[in-house]
Amino acid sequence: DAKTTQPPSMDCAEGRAANLPCNHSTISGNEYVYWYRQIHSQGPQYIIHGLKNNETNEMASLIITEDRKSSTLILPHATLRDTAVYYCIVRERDDKIIFGKGTRLHILP
Amino acid sequence: DSGVTQTPKHLITATGQRVTLRCSPRSGDLSVYWYQQSLDQGLQFLIQYYNGEERAKGNILERFSAQQFPDLHSELNLSSLELGDSALYFCASQRGLNTEAFFGQGTRLTVV
Numbered sequence: 001d002a003k004t005t006q007p008p009s010m011d012c013a014e015g016r017a018a019n020l021p022c023n024h025s026t027i028s029g030n031e032y033v034y035w036y037r038q039i040h041s042q043g044p045q046y047i048i049h050g051l052k053n054n055e056t057n058e059m060a061s062l063i064i065t066e067d068r069k070s071s072t073l074i075l076p077h078a079t080l081r082d083t084a085v086y087y088c089i090v091r092e093r094d095d096k097i098i099f100g101k102g103t104r105l106h107i108l109p
Numbered sequence: 110d111s112g113v114t115q116t117p118k119h120l121i122t123a124t125g126q127r128v129t130l131r132c133s134p135r136s137g138d139l140s141v142y143w144y145q146q147s148l149d150q151g152l153q154f155l156i157q158y159y160n161g162e163e164r165a166k167g168n169i170l171e172r173f174s175a176q177q178f179p180d181l182h183s184e185l186n187l188s189s190l191e192l193g194d195s196a197l198y199f200c201a202s203q204r205g206l207n208t209e210a211f212f213g214q215g216t217r218l219t220v221v
Contacts, residue, residue: 042215093206096157096165097201099144
């Protein structure tokens with residue numbers, strides 16, 4: 001079973017930052033937070049992951065609260081191509097990847 | 110392009126038949142995952158292999174089986190197909206166990 005809770009859907013205006021929340025209140029010390037997205041029916045795409053520090057790469061930033069019970073994925077300048085289902089996944093690094101229902105992000109022109 | 114290749118891209122077959130889906134992982138990746146995604150459904154984990162050995166199993170039906178070969182490619186065999194087996198089947202690969210997974214573009218199976 002997925003260990004995370006995400007809103008089923010969100011809207012964001014094109015050009016604005018998209019902030020996608022994820023609750024993982026039962027996360028354990030060895031578990032990382034991963035984010036993937038699936039655009040339409042394409043294969044899921046890895047975005048970013050982190051343990052406790054905030055992380056940034058060319059696609060997004062990941063902000064993890066100090067108690068690690070929640071996190072936020074930030075897409076700094078959303079475009080129409082960012083319309084997708086975003087999955088927040090909690091797992092140990094050598095564990096299988098279990099997807100929940102994710103958040104369907106709509107980017108509005 | 111993730112570097113993970115799945116063939117065929119599309120497959121149409123009749124109920125009761127058997128099909129084989131193939132996954133070629135990225136060069137050097139030792140771990141392979143299989144997932145099923147039915148229409149408007151989530152990604153269901155089926156099975157994971159690591160360096161030829163089964164590592165984890167999800168809700169994979171007994172009619173389904175998989176294996177990973179010495180050259181690390183993997184095959185998912187689906188038999189006695191039913192209409193409800195129509196779905197997208199995704200494969201993903203990882204370099205080791207402590208790295209990110211990269212997904213192929215899937216095989217769309219239609220059972221008629």
